[in-house]
Amino acid sequence: MKKLNILFAASECTPFIKTGGLADVAGSLPSYVNTANYEMRIVMPKYSALPKKYVDKMEYMCNFYVPLGWRNQYCGLFKLKIGKVTYYFLDNEYYFHRGQLYGEFDDGERFAFFAKAVCEAILHMDFEPDILHCNDWHTALAPVFLREFYREPEKTRNIKTIFTIHNIKFQGMFSSVLLSDVLGLWGTPAAWQLLSDDHTVNYMLGALAYSDRITTVSPGYAEEICSWYYGEGLDFILRKRKDILSGILNGIDTKFYDPAKDDALVCNYDLESLDKKKENKLALQKETGLSVSEEVPMFSLISRLTEQKGLDLVTYILPHVCERNMQLVILGIGDAKYEEAFRYYADRHPDKIAFLPKFDEALSHRIYAASDAFLMPSRFEPCGLSQMMSMRYATLPIVRETGGLKDSVTPYNKYTGEGTGFSFANFNAHELLGAVDEALTLWFNDKKAWRHLMENAASADFSWKASAKEYRELYRNLV
Ligand code: ADP
Numbered sequence: 001m002k003k004l005n006i007l008f009a010a011s012e013c014t015p016f017i018k019t020g021g022l023a024d025v026a027g028s029l030p031s032y033v034n035t036a037n038y039e040m041r042i043v044m045p046k047y048s049a050l051p052k053k054y055v056d057k058m059e060y061m062c063n064f065y066v067p068l069g070w071r072n073q074y075c076g077l078f079k080l081k082i083g084k085v086t087y088y089f090l091d092n093e094y095y096f097h098r099g100q101l102y103g104e105f106d107d108g109e110r111f112a113f114f115a116k117a118v119c120e121a122i123l124h125m126d127f128e129p130d131i132l133h134c135n136d137w138h139t140a141l142a143p144v145f146l147r148e149f150y151r152e153p154e155k156t157r158n159i160k161t162i163f164t165i166h167n168i169k170f171q172g173m174f175s176s177v178l179l180s181d182v183l184g185l186w187g188t189p190a191a192w193q194l195l196s197d198d199h200t201v202n203y204m205l206g207a208l209a210y211s212d213r214i215t216t217v218s219p220g221y222a223e224e225i226c227s228w229y230y231g232e233g234l235d236f237i238l239r240k241r242k243d244i245l246s247g248i249l250n251g252i253d254t255k256f257y258d259p260a261k262d263d264a265l266v267c268n269y270d271l272e273s274l275d276k277k278k279e280n281k282l283a284l285q286k287e288t289g290l291s292v293s294e295e296v297p298m299f300s301l302i303s304r305l306t307e308q309k310g311l312d313l314v315t316y317i318l319p320h321v322c323e324r325n326m327q328l329v330i331l332g333i334g335d336a337k338y339e340e341a342f343r344y345y346a347d348r349h350p351d352k353i354a355f356l357p358k359f360d361e362a363l364s365h366r367i368y369a370a371s372d373a374f375l376m377p378s379r380f381e382p383c384g385l386s387q388m389m390s391m392r393y394a395t396l397p398i399v400r401e402t403g404g405l406k407d408s409v410t411p412y413n414k415y416t417g418e419g420t421g422f423s424f425a426n427f428n429a430h431e432l433l434g435a436v437d438e439a440l441t442l443w444f445n446d447k448k449a450w451r452h453l454m455e456n457a458a459s460a461d462f463s464w465k466a467s468a469k470e471y472r473e474l475y476r477n478l479v
Contacts, residue, residue, distance in 0.1 A: 004475050006033065006040040007129035009118045011111070011138035012101060013044050013087070014253075016054055018361075019101055020304060021250070021385045022136060022166045025217070028253040030085045032468035038475065041127055043118055046078060046089035048097040054080060058089060062124050066117045067149075068109075069184045075117045077124055088125065090117045102138075108174035111203070112182050115141035119150050128155060130479050133162045137172030140207035141183065144195065147210055148188055160478045163211035165204070167382050168225050168232045169308065172203030208237045213478055214245045217383035218404030222247030230380055230403075248471060249407055250383040251464035252392065257365070259393050259458075264365035271458050274394055274451070277369065284370035288354035290327050297443045298327045299436070300371035300395070302364050302386055305334025305342075310377035310400060315341045316429035317436065322349050326440060328375075329367055331356045368393040372450075373439050377424075377432045381405045387421070391457035396450075397421040398435045408462070412442070417449055420457040 012018055014027030030040040046055075058078040065072045076091030090096075095110045104110060115134075119142055122129060134142045143161035150156035176196045180186035183201070194209040195201050208214060216222045222245055224230035226238045238245055255261075259277075260270040267279035278294050285292040299321075303309045315338065321328055322345060330342050330353070339357055346355035356363065368374070374390035374397045383404030387397040391409075399405040401423050412419035422439050424431035442450050 001037045002479075003037050003039065004131065004479060005127060005129045006038065006131045006133055006475055007043055007118075007122065007127065008040050008133045008135070009043050009115075009139040009142055010135045011045065011114065013042055016044070016050050016087075017047055017101065021383065024252065024385055025166070025250055026135070028251065028256075028464055029468060029471070031083060032251070032464035033471055034084050035472070038472055040133075041086040041088065043088040043090065043121065045096045045114055046076070046091040047101065048093070049101075050089075061126075063091075064120060064124055066113060066120045067184065068113055068116055069180065069182045071182075073113055073117075075120065077121055086127070088121065090114065090121060092117070108172070108178050108201075108203075109182050111138045111172065112141055112178065115139055116145050116149075118142045119145045119156065122150075122156055122159070123153055129159055131160050131162060131475055133164065134207060134211070135164045136166045137170055137203045137207075140172060140203040142207075143210040144191065144206040148185065148191055160213075161211045162213045162215060162474070162478070163207040165214070165216040165221075165225065165382065167308075168204070168216075168230070168234060169380075171205065171232065171234065173200050174203075175199070176201045202234075205234060205237065208234060208241065212244070213474065214238070214241060215474065216245070216247050217250045218407045219247035219249065220407045221380075221382045221403035224380070224403060246474070248467050248474070249404060250385060251467045252385055252388045252462050254392065254463045257368075257389050257392050259369055262365055262369070264362040265369045266366070269369075269394075271455060274454055274458070277394060280366060280370040281372075284329065284366055285327070287366075288329060288356065289350055290329070290354055291351040296325055296327055297372045297440060298329065298370060299373045299375055299398075300329040300331070300367045300390075301375045302331045302367055303334075303376075305332045305338040307335070308379055308381075310379050310427070310432070311335075311338045313377045313427070313429040313432045314375060317433045318342075318345045318353070320433055321345075321436070322352055324436075324440060325444075326436075327352050327354075329354045329356070329371065331358070331360065331364055331367055333357050333359055368395055371395045372443060373398055373422075373436075375432075375436075376400075376405060378402060378405060379427055384408070388462040391420055391460055392462060394454040394458040396439065396453055396457055398432075398439055399423050400427065400432075401425050410456075412438070412453060417452055418456065419453055420460055421453070
């Protein structure tokens with residue numbers, strides 16, 4: 001069998017830098033894909049915020065110039081190997097020496113540069129990719145550039161492209177001025193038409209039009225995004241290209257998220273010693289100023305605070321939460337309106353509600369371990385990793401039945417006792433409250449059934465094993 005080389009382009013990757021689930025995927029997929037006949041390497045920007053301990057170990061390979069419209073921009077190529085995975089870093093201080101990863105005034109230009117630099121870097125790498133696997137809008141122009149500008153060189157001529165949608169809400173839409181000024185596509189009217197309407201250029205639309213395969217991160221979301229409600233204006237092209245669209249559920253790094261070995265926890269536990277989990281609850285109650293008691297169920301929410309995550313529903317039920325015998329720990333930063341609402345209730349009910357407005361990886365692990373139930377009532381959810389992490393820590397998720405949440409959580413069935421969590425169908429606060437009450441009733445009245453659900457959740461397989469096999473099949477079928 002011919003060995004396949006896959007270059008995986010992403011704008012963030014653990015353990016280097018992370019703002020969300022994409023980094024988790026990029027950080028864990030390669031070590032599962034890499035087997036005797038497959039080698040996946042990662043390419044990402046060399047942000048100034050990368051931890052020094054990694055930067056110090058990087059090997060400088062070479063530098064080259066990247067044509068970008070009328071510009072010719074410097075790019076340094078660095079390499080780092082950790083375990084069996086090789087990472088490439090693309091260096092340009094003008095674009096990547098910034099305070100934040102995204103949200104800069106010139107993101108359109110910064111990530112057009114990154115996508116073009118990925119194509120150009122292939123010519124200089126000690127690696128010959130058969131497949132370029134791009135992810136989300138930050139890398140969406142690479143399949144476009146590869147076809148339009150890199151058809152000549154032998155090394156890039158036959159590369160096949162895959163584009164994975166991690167979140168269709170963020171498409172990379174900018175003024176169509178960029179088409180010629182930055183993207184340099186003035187000589188290719190066909191490309192203009194594929195990427196833009198009169199006023200905007202849409203990077204993700206480009207990837208959807210140009211890539212050889214399109215995937216997304218759960219089978220459920222692959223179906224949903226072909227509809228008007230979930231398609232965010234791109235459903236028309238997804239319906240047109242449905243024959244090359246598929247969904248592969250993400251996994252989590254089960255070594256990193258392992259309650260038996262996790263250094264962040266106050267008390268480690270596994271399936272055989274689930275009773276020890278409560279030590280983490282008592283410790284977190286002390287840490288956050290909640291009233292300290294085993295006898296009150298602790299719910300939690302760890303999330304970017306954005307509309308997508310169903311936080312309007314959470315805000316709506318908060319007065320009811322305060323009336324119930326339960327606690328709620330919220331870890332997250334984001335939209336001011338949610339931060340304000342959570343702070344308001346946490347200030348008034350410090351024994352019941354704790355709001356921790358920060359991004360803190362170790363604390364998130366302590367919360368997954370400490371809680372009894374985890375709220376994830378998303379409006380839409382491409383895959384979602386947090387619900388898998390909570391199940392891994394024997395914490396039962398309460399989810400809305402959408403996208404990857406529906407694909408990964410089996411709702412409690414009171415007749416058979418099966419399930420790994422609780423769910424509700426419609427985007428409606430009363431339905432969320434109904435699911436919370438269902439969980440509360442079970443927690444207080446049927447400890448045995450709750451324990452059974454904890455065991456089911458903690459023993460469910462969310463490792464990358466099965467999904468990595470699906471990716472390997474996808475790669476093999478493509479070349
Ligand atoms: P998304 O990628 O849409 O943000 P996911 O559920 O796929 O959602 O992944 C979210 C990841 O980010 C999880 O690993 C979750 O634990 C982590 N996370 C979210 N907010 C925080 C936070 N404030 N502190 C620490 N980790 C967080």
